[in-house]
Amino acid sequence: MRLLLKGGRVVDPSQGIDETASVLIEDGKIAQVGRVESGAAIGAQVYDVSGLVVTPGLIDMHVHMREPGFEHKETIETAGCAAAAGGFTTIVGMPNTKPAVDSGALVEYVLSRGGKTSVRVLTTGAATKANECVEMAEIGDMVKAGAVAISDDAFPVQSADLMRRVMEYSRMFDVPVLTHCEDRTMTADAVMNEGVTCSMLGLRPWPRQAEEIMIARNIALAELARCRLHIQHVTTAGGVDLVRAAKTKGLRVTAETCPQYFSLTDQALVEYDTNAKCCPPLRTQGDVDAVIAGLADGTIDVIATDHAPHSLEDKEVELQYAAFGMSGLETALGLTLTKLVETEKLSLSDVIAKLTIGPAKALGLTTSPDKSVGPTTGTLAVGADADITILDTGAKTVVRSSEFRSKGRNTPFEGIELTGRAAATVVGGKVVFGAETLKCEDAKASV
Amino acid sequence: MMLQRKDVLGLQDMAPDEISLILETAASNKEILSRPVKKVPILRGKSVCTLFYENSTRTRTSFELAAKIMSADTTSISVAGSSINKGESFKDTLLTLQAMGIDLFVIRHGAGGAAHFAAKTVQGHVINAGDGLHEHPTQGLLDMFTILEHKGRLDGLKVLIVGDIMHSRVARSNLWGLSKMGAEVRLCGPSTLLPAEVEALPAKVYTDLGEAIDGVDVVNVLRIQMERMDRGFIPSIREYHDLFGITTDRLKRAAPDVTVLHPGPMNRGVEISPDVADSGCAVITEQVTNGLAVRMALLYLLLGGAGNATAA
Numbered sequence: 001m002r003l004l005l006k007g008g009r010v011v012d013p014s015q016g017i018d019e020t021a022s023v024l025i026e027d028g029k030i031a032q033v034g035r036v037e038s039g040a041a042i043g044a045q046v047y048d049v050s051g052l053v054v055t056p057g058l059i060d061m062h063v064h065m066r067e068p069g070f071e072h073k074e075t076i077e078t079a080g081c082a083a084a085a086g087g088f089t090t091i092v093g094m095p096n097t098k099p100a101v102d103s104g105a106l107v108e109y110v111l112s113r114g115g116k117t118s119v120r121v122l123t124t125g126a127a128t129k130a131n132e133c134v135e136m137a138e139i140g141d142m143v144k145a146g147a148v149a150i151s152d153d154a155f156p157v158q159s160a161d162l163m164r165r166v167m168e169y170s171r172m173f174d175v176p177v178l179t180h181c182e183d184r185t186m187t188a189d190a191v192m193n194e195g196v197t198c199s200m201l202g203l204r205p206w207p208r209q210a211e212e213i214m215i216a217r218n219i220a221l222a223e224l225a226r227c228r229l230h231i232q233h234v235t236t237a238g239g240v241d242l243v244r245a246a247k248t249k250g251l252r253v254t255a256e257t258c259p260q261y262f263s264l265t266d267q268a269l270v271e272y273d274t275n276a277k278c279c280p281p282l283r284t285q286g287d288v289d290a291v292i293a294g295l296a297d298g299t300i301d302v303i304a305t306d307h308a309p310h311s312l313e314d315k316e317v318e319l320q321y322a323a324f325g326m327s328g329l330e331t332a333l334g335l336t337l338t339k340l341v342e343t344e345k346l347s348l349s350d351v352i353a354k355l356t357i358g359p360a361k362a363l364g365l366t367t368s369p370d371k372s373v374g375p376t377t378g379t380l381a382v383g384a385d386a387d388i389t390i391l392d393t394g395a396k397t398v399v400r401s402s403e404f405r406s407k408g409r410n411t412p413f414e415g416i417e418l419t420g421r422a423a424a425t426v427v428g429g430k431v432v433f434g435a436e437t438l439k440c441e442d443a444k445a446s447v
Numbered sequence: 448m449m450l451q452r453k454d455v456l457g458l459q460d461m462a463p464d465e466i467s468l469i470l471e472t473a474a475s476n477k478e479i480l481s482r483p484v485k486k487v488p489i490l491r492g493k494s495v496c497t498l499f500y501e502n503s504t505r506t507r508t509s510f511e512l513a514a515k516i517m518s519a520d521t522t523s524i525s526v527a528g529s530s531i532n533k534g535e536s537f538k539d540t541l542l543t544l545q546a547m548g549i550d551l552f553v554i555r556h557g558a559g560g561a562a563h564f565a566a567k568t569v570q571g572h573v574i575n576a577g578d579g580l581h582e583h584p585t586q587g588l589l590d591m592f593t594i595l596e597h598k599g600r601l602d603g604l605k606v607l608i609v610g611d612i613m614h615s616r617v618a619r620s621n622l623w624g625l626s627k628m629g630a631e632v633r634l635c636g637p638s639t640l641l642p643a644e645v646e647a648l649p650a651k652v653y654t655d656l657g658e659a660i661d662g663v664d665v666v667n668v669l670r671i672q673m674e675r676m677d678r679g680f681i682p683s684i685r686e687y688h689d690l691f692g693i694t695t696d697r698l699k700r701a702a703p704d705v706t707v708l709h710p711g712p713m714n715r716g717v718e719i720s721p722d723v724a725d726s727g728c729a730v731i732t733e734q735v736t737n738g739l740a741v742r743m744a745l746l747y748l749l750l751g752g753a754g755n756a757t758a759a
Contacts, residue, residue, distance in 0.1 A: 191559075199642035200459065202559040202581025202616060207643075272560030316538050320558035320579065 002026050003429055004041045006441065008049035008390065012056055013353035014360075014379035023054055025386040028429040033380050046441040049390055052423055053348070056356040056380050057089025057387030060329065061178075061363055062153070062232060062256060062304035065091070065121070067113065068106075069098025074309040074407045076110065080117025082307070082329040082406035084433040087422030089119055089387035090377060091307075091329075092363065095126035096154040102126040102137040104145035111146050118432035119425075120377075120387070122363075124151040124178060127166045131155035136166055143173040148363050151178035153232060154279075158184055160217060167225035176228035176254070176362060181214035181239070182280065191320055193266040193281045201269065203319065206281045208236040215239050219246045219253060230362050231255040233306050235280045237290030244299040254362040255294075256302035259335035260326060260412070262291050268412055274315045274322035276412040278308070292345050295354060302362055303354040305332045309408020327408030331399055333391070335413070337420030341393070348393065386429040390438070393420040450748040454566040454573040457582035458623040466588070466624060472744035473592050473737070479516060480739060490519035493750050496544055497523045497576070498565075499555040500537075505711060505735065506576050506585070510553045513742035519750070522549070537561065538568055545569045551750055554578070572749045580614050585745065586710055587620030589738040591628065593730055594665050596737070597706045602629030605702075607659055608650075609691060610669030610718055611640045611680075617710045621667060622650055635659035636669075636691065639680045656691055663701045667708040668693050671718045684717055694720040698728070706730055 003025040010021040010033060017033065024032040024040060032040060060083065066074035074082075076093075083091045093110055095101035101110055107123055114121020125142030127150050129135045139150055150170050156179070157163040163179075170177050187210045192198050194205030215231055219242060222229035231243055234257045246253040260278060265285050268276035276282060294300040308325020315322050336355070340346040360366050360378025376385050398417050401409035424434030431438065450465060458466070479487055495514040497507050507523065514521045526540070535543075537556075544552070551572040554562050559579030566573040577583040595601055606625050612618045612634050625632050626649040634645065635653040645652050653659035660666065671687060681687050698705055707719075707729045715721045723729060 194643045196644035196647040199613075199644060199648070200619070202579050202619060204580075205643055272563045313536065316536070318537055318556065318558035318564055319560045 001429060002041070002044035003386070004036060004044040004046045005049045005054055005388070005390070006046055008052045008054040010054045010380065011349050011352050012380040013349050014056065014357040015381060017380070018349050023380060023388065025429045028386050030380050030382050030384045030386050032382065048439040048441050053391040053393055055352045055389050055391060056378050057425070057427065058087045058333065058355040058389050059090040059092070059359040059378055060088045060305050060307065060332070061092040061302060061359040062258070063091040063093055063307045063329065064096065064309065064325070065093045065110070066309060067097060068109065072311050073314070076113040076121060077117055078405060078407050079307070079329070080114070080119045080121060082404060083119045084425045085405045085422065086329040087333045087389040087391065087425055088329060089389065089425060089427045091119060091121055092148060093121065093123040094153045095124050095151060096131055100126045100131045102129050102131065102142070104138065104141035107142045107145035107147045119427055122148045124149045127152040127157055127177070128155070128162070133157045133159065133162065136162065136169060139166070139169055140173060143175055147175070148365065149176045149178050149230070151180070151232070153178065153180040156180045156182045156184060156214065160221060163218065164221050164225055167221055167227040167229070171225060171227040174228070174364065176230045176364065177222070178230045178232050179214070179218045180232050181211050181218060183210040183213045186210035189320070191277060191281070192269050193283050195266060195284060197266045197270065201272070208238060208283065208287070211236055211280050212238040212242060215242045219251065222253065223251055228252045228364070233258050233261065233280060233304070234291065234294070234300060235261045235283050236287050240290045240294035240299055244294065247299060254301045255299065256304040256362070257291050257295065257300050258304055258306045259328065259332045259339070262288055262295070263335050263339045264412060269319070272319045273412055274317065274319050275326060275410045277319060277322050277324055278306070278326055279324035292340065295340070296346055296350070301354065301358040303332070303336055303351065304359065305329055307406070307408070309406050310410045311407070312409065315410050325410070326412060327401070327404060327406050327410050329406055330404050331411060331413050331418070334397060334418030334421050337393055338418045342419050386426060388426040389422055390424040390426070390434065391420060392423040395419070395421050395423070397421050449751065454562070455584055455745055455749070456562045456566060456573065456575045458584045458587050458620045458627070459582065461584070461627070463627045466591070466628060469588055469741065469744050469748060470592050470595060472748055473588070473740040476743040476747070477737070477740040479743070480736065485516050486518060487516065488518045489747055489751050490514065490517040493519040493550045494548055495519045495521050495551045495553065495746065496549040497521065497553040498526070498540070498544065499524070499576070500526045500561070501555050501557050501577070503555055503577070505738070506555065509735070509738045510576060510742050513739050514746055516739070517743055517746055519746065537564065541565055541568045545571060551746065574745060574749070577616055579616065581616050582620045583616040584620050585738065585742055586617045587624040589734055589741040590621055590667060590708055590710070591624050592737045592741050593708060593734050594706065597730065598664060601625060604630045604665060605633065605663040606630050606665040606667065607633045607635060607663040608667045608669065609635045609656065609659065609693065611671055611675060612636045612645065612669070613640045613642045614672065614675070615669050618669060622648060626650065633659050633663065637681055637687070640675065656697060657700060660697060661700050663705065665706050665708065666693060666698070666701060668719045670710065670712065670714060688717055692718055692720060693723055695722050695726070698723065708734060710734070
């Protein structure tokens with residue numbers, strides 16, 4: 001099975017490529033990138049992708065798939081469909097399901113269910129048993145079953161001593177620890193960013209320091225434990241500074257932010273919109289600017305969605321009782337292209353790096369386990385899995401949650417216009433989204 | 448003239464001429480309260496529901512009496528605790544009541560924004576009777592009405608609000624209302640009980656009561672909740688009284704004709720000393736009467752159709 005993507009602008013930050021080229025796929029792997037001789041493409045299915053951008057498949061390393069336990073919010077299958085439509089070829093699940101993904105058996109369950117979707121589904125394992133933050137979970141068992149990282153997302157480990165052990169133990173398996181940074185002693189009943197808007201709305205404040213204290217603590221612990229640390233959803237200027245300082249010091253720290261944190265401020269809550277309630281909360285314009293600066297200077301390696309689908313009844317309540325989070329898989333790419341590239345704050349190549357090789361490196365997916373072949377994902381290197389996203393960077397779309405593949409219709413971006421979207425998504429050489437929009441061509445045509 | 452709005456959710460989004468209209472209407476309504484037969488047929492056939500998710504005696508009774516004096520039919524619903532722990536969601540409760548033909552909802556709720564939520568959910572009118580830490584607009588209006596009765600004006604007055612500003616919806620509604628009407632608002636309380644970035648609000652902010660009270664025409668004393676001590680905001684009631692309690696001695700630095708307000712219920716000897724509470728400068732029971740007049744005015748201005756207006 002051969003596939004030729006002809007004449008697109010190929011942007012692959014992992015190899016420093018940004019040029020008009022063709023991509024030849026054979027047996028689900030990248031066979032050739034550049035000028036493909038017509039002989040090499042004989043018998044291939046040819047797609048003319050001129051005018052479109054061809055990138056490595058996007059990786060979202062922060063997804064709440066909700067299964068098992070919360071299938072009314074999302075299933076692994078619907079998350080997979082949403083991912084494909086959003087341009088993501090790989091998604092990484094968070095372990096705050098019910099039961100929690102805290103054992104090898106649960107990891108196997110998620111991977112097995114993920115295998116039935118059209119995208120690649122990976123999972124993290126919980127840092128503590130049942131996410132109770134009391135005892136360390138069986139990290140070895142989970143890694144053996146295929147967990148790519150350990151995370152305390154949604155259940156931040158408050159005990160520094162326990163977090164230290166989790167980090168030290170994870171080092172033994174060379175998996176990164178993904179941390180949700182929140183000092184819960186400061187965020188009881190908190191709804192939104194502490195500041196004047198919160199003061200005026202009379203809501204319980206979620207101070208930035210609750211996030212920054214934990215980022216600082218986890219960096220200090222990671223230095224002690226000599227583990228790979230990844231800071232999830234950085235939202236504050238102070239948090240960006242802490243990560244920058246840790247990197248300057250040479251620590252193995254990576255960081256992510258999410259589109260909402262460079263697209264919105266706490267002003268989005270002035271009408272008590274429950275869809276704008278997320279954790280950590282939306283911050284201020286100064287934080288948005290700092291997060292963008294952190295992306296631009298490389299402090300923040302990854303753009304992830306923190307896709308947090310919820311059912312209507314979880315959000316159609318008083319703001320204080322509304323669930324945290326937003327459905328992100330189907331708006332992330334458009335927001336990133338609109339808020340960062342169209343505004344010329346980052347180059348297209350830079351943002352693609354944050355969505356491809358950035359997460360691949362943070363998760364250690366850049367080398368296959370047996371080290372015999374080269375990188376397998378986040379790249380268009382020859383021999384890598386043919387996971388490819390084809391972007392239409394000029395397409396205008398209006399966010400309509402009713403059209404989401406995700407069960408989660410909870411978006412604060414309803415009705416806004418975005419520039420740029422996924423035209424097609426290819427996983428393992430198979431077009432899993434957008435096939436009908438691609439222009440087929442006679443294979444004999446010159447390339 | 449009537450209010451050109453469906454709901455009264457707060458004073459932050461209310462225009463000065465709307466506030467004036469409410470206060471003027473309250474003044475003419477107050478006369479009804481001194482009649483031997485306290486009943487006017489203005490809101491006959493209208494249905495008012497008080498839906499309270501928090502305990503309250505005075506606000507609820509005040510709204511109910513106001514509605515009854517105007518001849519509206521009233522229904523009272525108390526939901527102990529938060530809706531989330533109950534079987535029925537807030538939305539469903541509202542829709543159920545709407546289906547019973549409620550024209551106006553009076554809502555007290557522990558969550559900020561709950562009245563906004565209700566206003567978006569139901570077609571009938573919504574009056575916010577206190578939502579979390581956010582606003583308590585009728586308290587703000589009755590406080591302004593009381594001040595106006597005593598001082599004859601709001602413009603240019605110096606009004607001090609003292610106490611737990613952070614957790615006070617009364618403080619927020621007073622702040623917005625008074626500042627819109629041209630008063631100088633001063634906020635004073637322990638630094639742990641001032642909201643974040645309080646400097647950005649249209650008020651002067653103090654932590655020293657002596658400075659704050661200097662020359663003020665009005666002092667509005669907020670109730671201090673005993674639980675603030677448990678959560679670590681203040682070390683003791685004793686120290687709170689020592690630093691922020693309003694006493695006769697403290698009031699000497701205020702204007703000679705200072706007026707003292709308290710939204711109630713009072714903790715005598717804590718935020719206000721008994722001698723001040725019982726003195727001639729305290730207008731605390733008048734506030735309660737004025738609360739009726741203001742709530743009657745709001746019910747009329749929202750519910751009274753053109754056909755009924757002449758009955759006033």
